[in-house]
Amino acid sequence: MENPAQDKAFPVSWDMFHRDSRALAWRLSSVGEWKAIVCITRGGLVPAGIVARELGIRTIETVCIASYHDYDTQGRLDVIKPVDPKVVDLDDGEGSGVLVIDDLVDTGKTMKVVREMLPKAHFATVYAKPVGVPMVDTFVTEVSQDTWxxxxxxxxxxxxPPLAKETAG
Ligand SMILES: O=P(O)(O)OC[C@H]1O[C@H](OP(=O)(O)OP(=O)(O)O)[C@H](O)[C@@H]1O
Ligand code: HPA
Ligand SMILES: [Mg+2]
Structure with a gap:
């Protein structure tokens, strides 16, 4: 099943997102230390900024990937910009010393592509769905696969509109 129905809703406010991204940084702070963040645009930009601030990381690189072209339907996965080779080889190569951040992992297809670019990096998301969990090393909150x-x-x-509609006249 390529795109199963995701008919449950999990709305996230700015406050919630800030709190959950800080919780991700808190979790990561006891896992390791990183020289750079690679954020998966565009969704990874916001949590990457919050995590970078909390962990004191100032080298931030992007990998630009789009796959949900039609709102909630996954299509072809386009790598619009790969990771700068200088960041891949920052430490001992293959992405060691690099923290990869995204907003969520759903099917895990996006993470899989980035893992091939940075096999020794640490992968983190704020939210995760069960199918994608094996692709991510650290996350904060899991929601069911049928949740958007x-x-x-x-x-x-x-x-x-109010529950009781006004009647004319
Ligand atoms: O685990 P997956 O099934 O691959 O889905 C997760 C990816 O999908 C979304 O990105 P999207 O392609 O919608 O682009 P965006 O970040 O620019 O919104 C989300 O930000 C993740 O990067
Ligand atoms: O549940 C989701 N919400 C927003 N963007 C997404 N991209 C994949 N899954 C999702
Ligand atoms: Mg994305």
Whole structure:
């Protein structure tokens, strides 16, 4: 099943996201030390900034990947920009000393592609779904596979009609 129904909703506010990203940094702080962060754009940009601030990491590189082209449907995985070879070889090569950050792992396909680029890196996400869990070394919160996570940067305020509708006249 390529794209199973994800009909449960897990909405995340900015406050929640900040708190959960800090919790990720807290967890990572007892796991190891890293010389650089590689963030998987675009979703990884926000948690990478928060983790970098907490862990005092100032070298931040991107790997630019898009696969959910049509909102919640995964399509072809495009690597728009690979990791700078200088970052891959920063320590002993193959991404050692590098922390890879993304907002979530779902099927794990995105992480798998980045793992091939940086086999010795440490992989971390804020949220994880069960199918993707084997692809990630550290995460904070797991949600079920049939849940869609709604991030604050994708949401907006909207009028909610009252339960009891006014009747004309
Ligand atoms: O585990 P997977 O099934 O591969 O899905 C997870 C990836 O999908 C989303 O990125 P998306 O491709 O939507 O691009 P974006 O980060 O620019 O929103 C999300 O930010 C992860 O990077
Ligand atoms: O549950 C999700 N939410 C937002 N983006 C995603 N990309 C893959 N899965 C998800
Ligand atoms: Mg992404």
């Amino acid at each position: 996570i709604y991030f604050p940067w994708d949401m907006g305020w909207q009028f909610q």
